[in-house]
Structures are given as structure tokens and as C-alpha cells.
Amino acid sequence: MGYVARGVVYLLVGGTGLFVAVGLAERARGSSDAIRLLTQLPMGRVLIAALTVGLVGYSTLSFVAAVRAPEGTTGARGAIVRAADAIAGLVYAGLSALAVRLLADPTADTGSASEQWAARLLALSGGRTLMAVAGLVVACAGGYLAYKSIALPVTAQLERRKVSPAVVRAVVWLARMGLAARAVLFTLCGALLMRAAATGEPRRVGGLGDALDTLADAPAGPVVVGLVALGCVAYGVYQLAKARWRRVRLGAPTEAADQVAVTAGATHG
Template sequence: MNASALARSGRMGAERAARGSGTRGAARAGLAARGVIYLLVGALALQIAFGDNKTRQADRQGALAEIAGRPFGSVLLWALGIGLVGMALWRLSEVVFGSVGPDGRKAKKRLMALARCAFYSFVAYSVLAFAAGSGDGGGSSDEQSRDVTARVLELPAGRWIVALAGAGIVVGGIWIGGRALLRKYRDKLRLGQMSPRVRRMVDVTGVAGGVARGLVFAAAGGFAVRAAVDYEPDRAKGLDDTLRSFAETSAGPGLLACVAAGLVLFGVFSFAMARWRKV
């Protein structure tokens, strides 16, 4: 066997290993961990919508604090952090070897996987630091948004950078919601393994959850654009303030309750993805 054949055989072997049971397990653990976070954030937002728990943050930090206050909370936090490490490793394997699907090896897909890998690496680190007692879960999402916005606005062309980033988040939110409405997630699921009843449940959670998630992203991006236009970092909002802003519209707390319920459904949908997603 010549050197080229050996190299090709080595690459194929590495790719098979990357798509093996270990990677599948890491992906499913990561999706389940994501589901836990969205369930808790949605539940906290529902409590806020109905006038309870107004001091608790409806974001990742609030979700981690909620877990920490439960029996065996420390164990659950470590499990959640390890699951998110699995998510980051799965996305890293997609960067290196490509994702499932006919266009999984394209540069666009790899770049998206790289961005997700970086994001989940940060989230995993913040959760594990919180579990170890040496971190605050990444801090309040509102404080993070204001601090980052303030630092960027001080840069040359900072207003343009913040405005473009905010516009990108708005577009991303619309893209997320649009794909959910079109049920694009079905391409990634093993639908043949589901009963008709389960498929209906997945569609309800996938569409409603995806639309709610996209709406939150789009709203947060809109606040970032407004912060850039007004040159006021405090206009930027994290997840908690963005969710609370829905209650300040003419629709009142009812809109926040609907969005919060959608986030809970997205958490349930993440569990379905953990069970039936193609990896």
C-alpha cells in the first residue's frame, strides 16, 4: 500500500472514530444539557410573567442558581457541565470531519460548527466553574451585554461594529424562527424511528420552540442596534432583560408567558433531538 492510500485509510479511520459511539454519546448528552437550560430559563420567565420570582434572573446564571438550590444540585451541575463539554467536542468533530448530510463538508457548515464549538466551550467552562464554586455561571447576561457593548463602542467605528453585530443577531433570529416554521429540523431527525404521535409532538415543540427562540434572538439584536444608534450601552439587553421587555409591550405579561412557554417547549425539543438526531 502506497503512502497516499495509507493516508486516505488513516483519514477514513479517524472519521469513523469521530462518528463513533463516543461522539454520538457526547452529542446526545450536549443536546440534553441544552434542553435542561432552556427548560429552566423558560420556567423562570413564566414565573416572572405571572408575578412571581421577579428577583431571579431568567438566563443561564438564573438556571444554574436554580439547579444549585435543589437536592444533589452540585452533582447535577457537574453533569450539566460535562454534557456541554460533549456538545463542544461534537461540534469540533464537525469542524474537522464535516457534519451529517450531503453538504456537511462545505466551508459554511464547518464555520457554523466552529462558532458553535466556541460558544459551547465558553458555556461549558462557565457551568463547570460555577459547579466548582470558582465562577458565577458567566455572570448576568444583562451585565455581560452592557459591558461588551460599552467596550466595543469605545473602539474606532465601534458604533458600526455594534450595529452590524446586532443586525446579524436579528437576521440570525429570523433565520432560526423561519427554519422552525418550515420544519427544517426534520432533515436532521430519524423520523422513521418515531410513531405518528411522537412526530406530532416533535413538530409542536420544534415549531413553537424554534419560533420563540428566534424571536428572543431577534429582539436582543434589535436592542443592540438601538444601543449603537443612541450610543448608549445600557440600551443593550441580555436574555433576562430581553425576556422582561416582552411584558412591557402593549400585549403585557401574556406575551412574555407565550415566549417563555415556547422556550420550555424548545427545551423539550432538545430532548427529542438528543434521542433522534442524526449524528
Template sequence: MNASTLTRGGRAGKQKAAPAIEGAARAGFTARGVIYLLVGLLALQIAFGDSGKQADQGGALEEVASKPFGEVVLWALGVGVVGMALWRLSEAIFGAAGPDGNKPKKRLASAGRAVFYGFVAYSVISFAAGAGGSGSSDGKSRDATAKAMDLPAGRWLVGIAGVVILCAGLWMVVQAARRKYHKHMRLTDMSRKVRQGVDVTGVGGGVARGLVFAVAGGFAVRAAWDYEPDKAKGMDDTLRSFAETPVGPWLLVLIAVGLMLFGLFSFAMARYRKV
């Protein structure tokens, strides 16, 4: 069996699973949009003095759970994120949409995203099931950093992980600013106003999201450099750090609005993303 036979087999398998894969992907983008909208809203409340809120995935899930029919919505979000993980897994197995979707680096990137969304899905479903699986991102970050530093060469591992996250965040910023998401979307299906709205949310939201990742990575690098696990920060503490800059809470306001824009952009991806 040669490579071309395997490729044809993969394409045939993807075509058969296409309807299910597309539905899973669009459900995943919708769930991601809800979570980012809520995280942005919680960060905005923190910027205006409501320090009791937790601006991360756990805080977003708690906010959902406190509303009528919250449990139903939580399960729907969990199923949606599972869909996102399965879609990314299908890209790793069958290849992604587009002419270069079968390249090894694309498949590897999809595999990494599948693992990431798999962890997110487990966290959301655990929360929905009442296991408290979400928890504080700050506590998880400190605990994971402390355990990693106890390993041989653990300090280096944490530092390298921090550099990777920092670089990934900067890459997100550049990709969003250059509107690289255009190649993944059905632009011809959009009206002029819709496309303008997608660009506002895609650029603003992508830049804000990338900055949060980059700053979180920077904190991990500092924790490794100083050999102090407590200096590693999850999303909540990372967002709060924006309010501690010389411009006060206004930078956090901008980041919060950006995360909400990214939530709206995720809804646009659910509608127009090539799958």
C-alpha cells in the same frame, strides 16, 4: 496529497471517533434541554409577578444549585455542554452528517457553534466550581457593549453584531416554521404520536427561541444607533421586555412556554438526532 486523500482520511477519523462523538452530542442536547426548560420556567414565574428571578442561564444554574444534589447536576450540565462543543468541533474538522456535511459553509457554521458552546461550557463549569462564572446576562451584555464601543469603529462593530444576531434569530424562526429540523432527525424511528410531539415542540420552541434572539439583536442595534451601551440587553432583560408590550405579560407567557417547548425539543434531538 490530494483533496480526496484528505477527505478519506477525515472520514476514517470520524468513523473511529463515532461512538464518543455521538455520546458527546446526545449529552449536549440533554444539557441544553435542561437549561432551556429552566429558563422558560423562570420567565413564566416573572410573567406572573415573581420579578426577583433571573430568567437566563445564570438564573437557571442558580435554580439547579439550590436543589438537593445541585452541585452534581451542575457538573453534569457542564460536561454535557462540553460534549456539545466537542461534537460541533468534530463537525468542523470531519464534516457533519448528511450529503452536504463536508461543504465549507457547513464546517464554518459548526466551528462557530463550537466556539459558542465552548463559552457556554466555560460559564457553566465556572459556576459549578464556585467561581461565579455565569453572572447576569444583562450585566455581561452591557459591559461587552461598552468595551466594544470604546474600540475604533466600535459603534459599527456593535451595530453589525446586532444585525447578525437579529438575522440569526429570524433565520431560526423561519427554519423552525418550515420544519427544517426534519432532515437532521431519524423520523422513521418515531411513532406517529412522537413525531407530532416533536413538531409541536420543534416549531413552537424554535420560533420562541428565534424571537428572543431577534429582539436581543434589535436592542444591540438600538444601543449602537443611540450610542448608549446600557440599551443592550441580555436574555433576562430581553424576556422582560416582552411583558412591557400592549398585551402585558401574556406575550411573555407565550415566549416562556415556547422556551420550555424548546427544552423538550432538545431532549427529542438527544434521542433522534442524526450524528
């Protein structure tokens, strides 16, 4: 359910980005706004409730991975991967809290979570430096995602005995497109953080939706936004594919191939 929830969020983010690309919407939606969109659909509360369970599940999975996985990964690389999982857990815990609030009151004004925490950070002594470092970390994460879009052994994550070769090839392409799109968005989010640190203005901090809007203002903006948004949709479908065919080992791996699968699954793709 966690993979499904994550997939739904990226499908909504990518879908609104495609609307911007073709001129049917004025701005893209980030993760928080995408979740709010569900409240406007028929049976919105039921959808939000199901999404909440999935978001809590993915957050829990990320925290467990930060403590126990990836097996066999030690040293600096292991610390980085565990830190990334812990951060993912915090992010999805925040989205879970937002979903719970919308479940209780679909009309609640949740505001801009990123702007709120940015204002608190900038108010601290040395807040600008901390935000600049955070921006650099996020931008570096974008670079790592770009690397993963090329090097991630996607097939090691799948129970290939249950998937046809054609589906495996399709999932690989979806994964690489999605990771490349996320690389672009994370790099832009890092740049927005560093810009906010330089100006001291929390409103300049942005999430995925703001990163898509930034792309829209660039030369050939609609085309670029359309490609990145399509990548987000591909990543969403990839998450749904993982919900169906992800290789999950509950015990210690006993074969080399299983070891590769667990290590390749760090930060869950």
C-alpha cells in the same frame, strides 16, 4: 449529553419566563442566570458538573460541525451555516466556562458576561459600528429561525423506526414552537445590540432574559411573555427528544435520505 444540557438551559429560561408571566417573578433569567439557579438546588454541584460535561459536548459538536458539516452544503449558504455553528460553539464554550467557575465556587459573582464583552467592544476603534453589525446579524438570525420554524424538515432528524408516529408529530410541533420563540428572542437581542451601539451604553445589551423582560413591558406583556416562554420550554423538550432519537451519522451518507438528514441537521436545529 450536549443536547440534554441545551434542553435543560432552555427549560430553565422558559420556566422563569412563565413565572414572570403569571406574576411569581419580577424578571426572567437568561442562559447564565439559569445555570446559576442550579446551584440553589439540592445536589447543586452534581447538577452543575453534569451540565458542564453536556455544555462542553455541545460546544465541541458545534465546532466539529463548523469544520465538517453540513455535508453537501457549499457556497454562501455553506459558509453561513458553518459560521453559525462556530458562533454556537463559542457561546456554549462561554457557558461551559461559567459552569466550571460555579462548580469551583457556587457563590462566585460572575456578573453580566454580555455587558462585559459589550464594554470591551465599544472601547475599540469603530466599536459602535461593529456592535451595530453584530446586532444586525443576530436579528437576521432571528429571521432565519422564523423560516426554519416553518420549513425545517424535523422528521428527517429522527430515527423514525424507533419513534411512534404520535411522538414524531409531537416532536415536530415542539420544534416549530421552540424555533418560533427563539426567532422572537433573537430578533429582540439583535435590536438590543443595535440600541447599545447607538447609545454607546453596554448595559443596554441583553441576552434571552433581557429580551423576555422587554416583551413583558409591551402591551399584553404577560400573555406575550407566557407564549414565548412556553416556546422556550417546548424547545427544551425538543432538545431532550433529540438526545434520545436524533439521527447521527458518523460516516459519509450513502443514501439520498441520509443526505437530507445531515443537511437538515445544520446548526443542530
